Amino acid sequence: MGLLEYFRLAVRALKSNKMRTVLTMLGISIGVAVTILVVAIGEGATKSVADQVNGLGTNLLTVHQGPRQMKLTAATRNAPTQTQSTLTLDDAQMAATMFPDTIAAVAPQVRGNIQVRLNASNAQSTVLGTTPQYMIVNNVTMRSGRFFTMLEAQGNLKVCVIGNTTAGNLTGNPNADLTGQTISVNRDDYLIIGMLTPKGTGTGGPDPDDMVMMPVTTAMQRVLGAKYISDFSISCISPTMMVMAQQQVTALLRQRHHLMPPFPQNDDFVVNNQTDLLARSQNVTKTMTMLLTAVAVISLVVGGIGIMNVMLMSVKERTREIGIRKAIGARSRDILMQFLIEASIISVLGGIEGVILGVVSAVLLASFGGWNTIINPMALVLAVAASASVGIFFGIHPAQKAAAMNPIEALRYE
Amino acid sequence: MDADNHVNLLSLRDIYKIYTIGGQEVHALDGVCLEVNVGEFVAIMGPSGSGKSTLMNMIGCLDVPTSGTYKIDGVEVSTLDGDALAAIRNRKIGFVFQGFNLIARTSALENVELPLMYGQQGDRKAAATAALVRVGLGDRLDHTSSELSGGQQQRVAIARAIVSKPRLILADEPTGNISTLQSEEIMQIFQQLNDDGVTIVMVTHEEDIARHCKRRVDMRDGKVVGDGPVKDRLMAGDVIEQLKRPLVAEPAAVPAGV
Numbered sequence: 172m173g174l175l176e177y178f179r180l181a182v183r184a185l186k187s188n189k190m191r192t193v194l195t196m197l198g199i200s201i202g203v204a205v206t207i208l209v210v211a212i213g214e215g216a217t218k219s220v221a222d223q224v225n226g227l228g229t230n231l232l233t234v235h236q237g238p239r240q241m242k243l244t245a246a247t248r249n250a251p252t253q254t255q256s257t258l259t260l261d262d263a264q265m266a267a268t269m270f271p272d273t274i275a276a277v278a279p280q281v282r283g284n285i286q287v288r289l290n291a292s293n294a295q296s297t298v299l300g301t302t303p304q305y306m307i308v309n310n311v312t313m314r315s316g317r318f319f320t321m322l323e324a325q326g327n328l329k330v331c332v333i334g335n336t337t338a339g340n341l342t343g344n345p346n347a348d349l350t351g352q353t354i355s356v357n358r359d360d361y362l363i364i365g366m367l368t369p370k371g372t373g374t375g376g377p378d379p380d381d382m383v384m385m386p387v388t389t390a391m392q393r394v395l396g397a398k399y400i401s402d403f404s405i406s407c408i409s410p411t412m413m414v415m416a417q418q419q420v421t422a423l424l425r426q427r428h429h430l431m432p433p434f435p436q437n438d439d440f441v442v443n444n445q446t447d448l449l450a451r452s453q454n455v456t457k458t459m460t461m462l463l464t465a466v467a468v469i470s471l472v473v474g475g476i477g478i479m480n481v482m483l484m485s486v487k488e489r490t491r492e493i494g495i496r497k498a499i500g501a502r503s504r505d506i507l508m509q510f511l512i513e514a515s516i517i518s519v520l521g522g523i524e525g526v527i528l529g530v531v532s533a534v535l536l537a538s539f540g541g542w543n544t545i546i547n548p549m550a551l552v553l554a555v556a557a558s559a560s561v562g563i564f565f566g567i568h569p570a571q572k573a574a575a576m577n578p579i580e581a582l583r584y585e
Numbered sequence: 586m587d588a589d590n591h592v593n594l595l596s597l598r599d600i601y602k603i604y605t606i607g608g609q610e611v612h613a614l615d616g617v618c619l620e621v622n623v624g625e626f627v628a629i630m631g632p633s634g635s636g637k638s639t640l641m642n643m644i645g646c647l648d649v650p651t652s653g654t655y656k657i658d659g660v661e662v663s664t665l666d667g668d669a670l671a672a673i674r675n676r677k678i679g680f681v682f683q684g685f686n687l688i689a690r691t692s693a694l695e696n697v698e699l700p701l702m703y704g705q706q707g708d709r710k711a712a713a714t715a716a717l718v719r720v721g722l723g724d725r726l727d728h729t730s731s732e733l734s735g736g737q738q739q740r741v742a743i744a745r746a747i748v749s750k751p752r753l754i755l756a757d758e759p760t761g762n763i764s765t766l767q768s769e770e771i772m773q774i775f776q777q778l779n780d781d782g783v784t785i786v787m788v789t790h791e792e793d794i795a796r797h798c799k800r801r802v803d804m805r806d807g808k809v810v811g812d813g814p815v816k817d818r819l820m821a822g823d824v825i826e827q828l829k830r831p832l833v834a835e836p837a838a839v840p841a842g843v
Binding site: 176183187491492494495496497498499500501502503504505578579582 | 642645647648667668671672674675676680682686687688689690691699700702703704745
């Protein structure tokens, strides 16, 4: 008896109980669809994290305030963990000038929430005070107008550049070009000298286009009244210089802040590099993917058990048929193949249905849910192969049971 | 043509079948000896528990004896494995069961094709159609078993038994579940097949049915207790004539009585 023959037999048996076949297939379909969706989401997330980190600029180090337990004096012993930044504009400028062999540019940053006004309209926004170096360090480009110059930055001038979202909030039109107009921040007038090229929201986080950027001195003295900067970004000469630059900046800041060992417990700052950031977020994604994959595998196994259950039921129901077939000359192998192929058809069809379901939902999630999903053709092939093996694996036991039946007893079965 | 060399089709010598049930030995067959030649039509009779079903299973190669030798068509069966037994069942034996045992939701034609599927190559559909025409069901090829009467189902089963042109037909109470007229029609087919040279062994407990055969073997407690030719044999064709006659005569008899 040829394979085609077994196939025909199996198809007929499956057709004779369509509802059961479809429901059993659904078990596998869902398993496969979940697998594909999970892999698509996982790969999409990994890629968007990588893109985001690369978008921060190359060879980038960032220096933030760090948690420090200050227990130096009686007065500060019981103080809560310090959260106020202790980084100064001078820290940033020292870092920029002291290590010309490793550091190319440093951009100090000071941030705060502000109220802006254009004519009669008001909007909440974020002020970012920095220097022209920011353009180099953070890959910023201008949509129109220009960024402020070093002279303007040092001169405490009342100029600013703004992002699209801010412009949109003020005028109702995010594409409005406000270059040359004057906005009021804290009842003081500022000249808009340029518009930032929109960066768009990546995956969550604050909107980088809702931004009023101005010289760091202006922001600190006129707008925020701040003594310290929030953080600063360092662009290294080359990726190989990053480790060295990190050590140099760390040493410089410890000395300037008069910190005492042990380190890094007593550091009041943290120097992050891009690869750390990438590795950390990829670790998170990897864990998530593994977790979801486990869920997918479990659902495949559950689907497989469904197949086994249905096949066992089917073998029992068709005991007499098996007896008849054996009596008129079917070998055990013929019976085994008949039932095994039945199980395989269910699982392969279920797998294909699952692929369609998975791909469609991944595409829908991408276009309506705003998720970043990447469909890997390898994953599709793997999913179908996995579902076929599930069918064969869970089909073997029932098929063997059918093949091993004694024809006399099977014929007598009511 | 090795078949022609063996006038002796079945040869059972000292066949024992011993089951152990609850620690007790049960001799289902207790030293059975039986020879059946080509062209015979044998009825095996006996009360339930006499071992006739076990003997049928043995002859049908569905079961192997505990001891003894059994040759079918010159082939020693008692030492064969499952696949070899399946091949013998497929090529040399046609089965007809009491409960018809057709596969549900499957057409008459496909039921009859079944043995060919596990055996020889060739035009299955033509062979199956010919077998169904032979049992008078040429117009019911596509009917499923639920669309056929008991007698028709049994005729499909006979067509299935003869489709691979076996040398032996084994029938286990073939008329047990059907009406008298239909039983006679079944027996008529068997007698015609036997006239064409097919050897038939049939288990029955009905005296009338046994009288259609040529030889009668009686069994009791796992032993053969009687073996001889059937006297005043019934021909199914005649019996059908008789059965049909009163049906025609009756309406005429009513006005005569008034």
